[in-house]
Amino acid sequence: MVLLDLRVKLINSTIKMQLTLEMCLKLLRSTLINIALAATIFFLVSAFQERNLLKTDSSPAPYFNLPLLSATDTRLSIAELKGKTTVIYFICALVHGVQIQHAKSRSSAT
Numbered sequence: 001m002v003l004l005d006l007r008v009k010l011i012n013s014t015i016k017m018q019l020t021l022e023m024c025l026k027l028l029r030s031t032l033i034n035i036a037l038a039a040t041i042f043f044l045v046s047a048f049q050e051r052n053l054l055k056t057d058s059s060p061a062p063y064f065n066l067p068l069l070s071a072t073d074t075r076l077s078i079a080e081l082k083g084k085t086t087v088i089y090f091i092c093a094l095v096h097g098v099q100i101q102h103a104k105s106r107s108s109a110t
Contacts (some may be wrong), residue, residue, distance in 0.1 A: 064078040 061078055063078050065075055068074045068076055
């Protein structure tokens with residue numbers, strides 16, 4: 001009788017260990033699938049965002065001819081900036097915060 005009890009307990013504990021192992025494997029598999037899915041989405045979104053960026057090689061900047069903010073009758077083209085180190089700061093005059101930033105940058109430049 002005692003031997004039978006021990007055998008039943010051993011079988012029950014073995015079944016519990018198998019269930020625990022199966023649950024661990026399912027959790028591990030689920031976690032790996034989630035990580036792979038997150039990495040795939042990250043790389044796809046990154047590739048999508050970089051699709052229209054300029055190349056980093058020595059390709060020329062695109063042509064533009066824009067009015068200056070200081071004098072609307074004067075225009076600036078890319079040809080005038082050739083060979084000079086230039087920062088072009090595109091702004092949207094409709095956004096209030098941008099107008100404040102532009103006013104600060106203009107006052108610090110003078």
